[in-house]
Amino acid sequence: IRDRDTPKINPVASAGGITIGEAVKRFEIDYWKNKKKTPTKEQSFDLIKFYFDKLPQYSELTINFLIDYISNDSEPESKKRDSLAQYFKSLCRINNIEGIEKFDPFVGCYTPAKRTKKDEEKLLQLMELVRPNKRYGWTLCSQYIYGTRIGETYSLTPNLEAGTATSVCFPKAKPMYIKYPIALTKELAIKWELDNIERVYTFELNNYDPKESKKVTDHLRRWLAPRAKEVGLEGIQPTDIRHAWGIRSVHAGLDPREASKAMGHTPNTHYDIYQQTYDEIDAKKASKKINE
Numbered sequence: 001i002r003d004r005d006t007p008k009i010n011p012v013a014s015a016g017g018i019t020i021g022e023a024v025k026r027f028e029i030d031y032w033k034n035k036k037k038t039p040t041k042e043q044s045f046d047l048i049k050f051y052f053d054k055l056p057q058y059s060e061l062t063i064n065f066l067i068d069y070i071s072n073d074s075e076p077e078s079k080k081r082d083s084l085a086q087y088f089k090s091l092c093r094i095n096n097i098e099g100i101e102k103f104d105p106f107v108g109c110y111t112p113a114k115r116t117k118k119d120e121e122k123l124l125q126l127m128e129l130v131r132p133n134k135r136y137g138w139t140l141c142s143q144y145i146y147g148t149r150i151g152e153t154y155s156l157t158p159n160l161e162a163g164t165a166t167s168v169c170f171p172k173a174k175p176m177y178i179k180y181p182i183a184l185t186k187e188l189a190i191k192w193e194l195d196n197i198e199r200v201y202t203f204e205l206n207n208y209d210p211k212e213s214k215k216v217t218d219h220l221r222r223w224l225a226p227r228a229k230e231v232g233l234e235g236i237q238p239t240d241i242r243h244a245w246g247i248r249s250v251h252a253g254l255d256p257r258e259a260s261k262a263m264g265h266t267p268n269t270h271y272d273i274y275q276q277t278y279d280e281i282d283a284k285k286a287s288k289k290i291n292e
Contacts, residue, residue, distance in 0.1 A: 021057035023095045024049070030094045040176065043210035048087050063092060063099045070106055082110035118233060118244055125231045131192050136220050138198040143238060145189045146181035147245025147263050150220070150238035151213045154201050156181070158194045168205050169264040176205060182262045184248050243273075250274050 031045060055069070066088040074081035085106035092100045127144050131137040143153045146165050156167040163186035169179035183189045201216045203209060221237065228236045242263075249259040260270035 017060040039208040
């Protein structure tokens with residue numbers, strides 16, 4: 001959606017300046033300079049390149065055109081607007097285009113929406129509904145039980161007897177590693193026979209394919225949508241299923257250090273995300289003490 005007060009600036013053919021296509025080539029060379037290619041880094045670069053490829057490649061690279069493009073192609077205070085501004089600022093900086101400070105008002109304006117608690121009964125109903133499906137049922141129910149990111153779930157191997165599992169972890173801006181998710185609950189993991197692994201894609205620590213993972217996840221999201229709507233959870237995403245595990249871990253009294261380790265983020269991140277749930281439980285405990 002275009003900002004009403006932003007004038008339209010049409011791209012112009014390069015007349016001596018650098019074209020967008022040439023600038024993108026320079027950016028790619030600089031991006032990989034002194035960097036070891038890993039699946040995670042390649043995935044990050046592919047996302048940036050995706051947005052660069054949508055630009056008119058033979059037009060001149062100018063700040064004003066890119067600012068106008070951001071205003072036309074993204075919502076105010078959206079994650080996309082923030083990302084475009086950062087990507088375009090880097091593109092101009094690497095190509096020695098003056099005036100990159102003009103991107104600054106668009107950077108840092110994004111605040112993630114707070115995730116709301118989903119109806120636990122409806123979520124269980126959804127898991128019962130999807131479990132029989134051989135393509136996606138195991139994946140979604142495993143994510144519900146172990147709280148993994150959806151991409152991590154493709155690598156997950158449950159240990160029903162121990163009530164744990166192993167999976168590859170995708171920490172933000174850090175190398176992947178093996179983590180040990182905890183079942184919530186072990187009884188449901190057994191009931192849903194999660195040791196009977198059925199999935200359309202899997203990987204190990206050294207052979208992750210981000211493109212294949214994204215393709216499978218996109219199909220899964222489309223498949224999930226009508227079934228979620230059927231049980232009254234329209235719009236639910238795999239991230240919400242993982243988030244539900246985090247909330248259940250708080251109510252189950254799981255040590256925050258163990259819960260954060262199982263989810264694959266820091267204790268500080270865990271507290272930040274689930275602070276409201278901790279506050280709610282603390283309030284109930286305080287009320288019980290004074291009203292007994």
